[in-house]
Amino acid sequence: MRTQWALRWLPFMVMIPVALIGLLAGPSLGFLPLLTLGPSFGSVYGSVQRTAMIGLLALAICIPLAYYNGLLLKWQNNLTIATIVCATGASMLVSHLRLKRERELANVRLVAETAQRVLLRPVPRKAADLQVALSYTSAAAEARIGGDLYEVVTTPYGVRLLIGDVQGKGLDAVETAAWVLGAFREAAYDEPALDDVSERLESSLARHLSGEKFVTAIIAEVREEEIVMLNHGHPAPFLISAGGEAVPVEPPDEGLPLGLGPLGTDRPKAHRVPFRQGDQILLFTDGVVEARDDSGAFYPLPDRIRLLRSNEPQAALDALRADLITHTGGPLPDDAAMLLLRRHAE
Template identity: 70%
Template sequence: MRSQMVLRRLPFVVMGLVALVDVLVGPSLGFLPLLTLGPTFASVSGSVRRTAAVGALAVTICIPLAAYSHLLGKPQNNLTIATIAGITCASMLASWLRTRRERELANVRMVAEAAQRVLLRPVPRRAGELRIALSYTSAAAEAQIGGDLYEVVTTPDGVRLLIGDVQGKGLEAVETAAWVLGAFRESAYDQPELLGVAERLETSLARHLGGEKFVTAILAEVRGDDILLLNCGHPAPVVLSQDGEVRHAEPPEEGAPLGLGQLGLSLPKPYHVPFAHGDQILFYTDGVIEARNRDGEFYPLEERTHLLLGPDPQEALDQLRADLLHHVGGPVPDDAAMLLLRRHGA
């Protein structure tokens, strides 16, 4: 990368400038202590050995410059050399700590990538007449997984999918997401009805969740010319009809999130939404619609749905994600997952 190349050259450029200025100004002003900038900058991107070599080069430059200014052997120059040596040793320690931290971070990333492959497997891009696109943006800068979850499976009963959001953040949320995904992947093939799948998820969460923790989710099943939805307290998906109409697929009645069955709350009932050839439906988590810009304005998802009209579903969804990040002006404050289903003509 260009930035890495600049950082590698920076110590030599700085020491060259210090030497040039010292020669031009003369002994009236002492610029030689600024040679310590060389090993200091070297520790930012270089190894311990490279930092030591830059420090040795700084001492090598300092000696002839001191002789040129008639300072060689004087206490002032001896203190400068000692300062360069001390800063070099400190920079070598900083470089060692930095490289160790980078190795630890690389290991953490490898673990996160492995967890992502297990938990959030790549969804199929095609399933019969459906074209599927996915976008997932984690709120954690160094993480690729979080509390949002998704899955798409093709079963004898049709294409079934799940998108959800676990209450909370961190490793505990990831663990809960793992339980939900595991239960869905098993029950999606075993249960003939979508409500049965939701009941299996509720049973699984009842064994593992405590207190008042919950998971908002939508389960969906594509059959015939419509799509069956079961909304457990999740934001309603957006349907884009072939004729240009945009509407929210709101449930007939508000449903309780998964995991609250122990409080006496029953699961919601499935409902049908027309999903004809040429239609699209966008599932998303609340990290999308609750993303704010610097003025505190929420992301206007419904006004941006025209970005999904491109010929390729994944490219269209990538444009929507880029527009979301542009609206926020930086990292998203919460995990943001989007799943787009497009039904092609027969």
């Protein structure tokens, strides 16, 4: 907001001091040519008409000051007027091209965001004996289209879920997320073992990804009294007991992200964690813990887990999201997805 305010008023912040100096100092300093900065700066913000009006304002300042200083109709002032006119015309062209480009980018972004919303379909609010809450916060304008992904499905083998983050941004990341989600939705129903679901995703990405691109992810399956997880290089989730104690669920061994399987043999090992009545588990992408405030401090998620004690999971997660945005003081630099599972209490 401050940047937009500065860009909006920058032409006037330049022309007004130039006018005052020209009025007080007289013709000796020759500041009038600097009025061309007004329309030049005006082209970076606002419409073509606004840029033209700033150019007319520069002329409206230049001509009376030239008359006041006895320079009217002299070649120096005629050159200044011609320069202002030419600068205004060029700035109007730049403004037109900028607005055209902004409209094109807005249309592309709208199509991509629509595709992303279709891709990331709403998760069920209830699955078996679980209450499910979701929060997805888009990033700043220059990184709005990201590769955060999530899914919750009820299968013959129990409730299975996925949360992940594709390396990179833009349409390529959305396309990769589509591959991962498509493979997961099929494998989650077909494969009885969670390790086989992971292998299916790895095989799918091996056909799709090139170079060293990857996807960090957690694949999980909720069972009676426990949750089983495979962590592919993703931030560890937080398990919150019915009593309110929160602990990070670190994997026993570091596992490679999806897509890097051919580079090594460090496949993640499934680890079981007690998940009983009244317990909650919060899964999230790195856009949450890497969000910074104005001083550069990361978001202190462990200290904010207390916000999830609300009786209603979605209200609790919404409160956590609001606190995250308050911490950054504005748009996030990266997408931030959070998935909260709560097991029904007795």
